[in-house]
Amino acid sequence: xxxxxxIKGKQYKAxxxxxxxxxxxxxxxxxxLDIDSVLLISGDAxxxxxxxxxxxxxxxxxxxxxxxxxxxVFKYKPKKDYRRTKGHRxxxxxxxxxxxxx
Numbered sequence: 001x002x003x004x005x006x007i008k009g010k011q012y013k014a015x016x017x018x019x020x021x022x023x024x025x026x027x028x029x030x031x032x033l034d035i036d037s038v039l040l041i042s043g044d045a046x047x048x049x050x051x052x053x054x055x056x057x058x059x060x061x062x063x064x065x066x067x068x069x070x071x072x073v074f075k076y077k078p079k080k081d082y083r084r085t086k087g088h089r090x091x092x093x094x095x096x097x098x099x100x101x102x
Contacts, residue, residue, distance in 0.1 A: 001043040003100045005035045005058050014058050014097045024091040025062060033060045033095060041102060057101045063094040 002015045008023045014035075027033065038056035041047045049056070067089040075084045 001041070001100055003038050003042070003056070003058055004040040006037040006039055006052075007035060011039065014060075014100065016097055016100060018097050019063065020060075020095050020097065021092050022095060023093070024065065025093045025095070027062045027093075029062050029064050031062050033062060034058070035060060041100065043102075047102070053102075055102065058097060059099045059101070060095045060097050063096050065091060065093050067091055 002013055005012055005014050008025075010023065012020050012022060014020060025033070035058040036052070036056075038053045038058060039049050039051065041053055041056055047053050047056070068091075070087045070089050073086040073088060076082055
């Protein structure tokens, strides 16, 4: 059984006991999270929401916060001696899915 959920404007596939990497949540590690924006539930039968499935809920726990790998942002303009290099590491949260309720 799995569910498609929407968290902070992005869609994720949630399965029981799986870990999901989502955009940074403003919650402490170890805190419980209930997700009401369930778009689809698949099990014995597929239930599609309009836009969300009524009464469906996914319960999760925030495991930890981490940073992604560094990406390099390089700008330049040819023949003008203009070069700029910057690095960026995006923060994200790891959540563990505990239960999917129809």
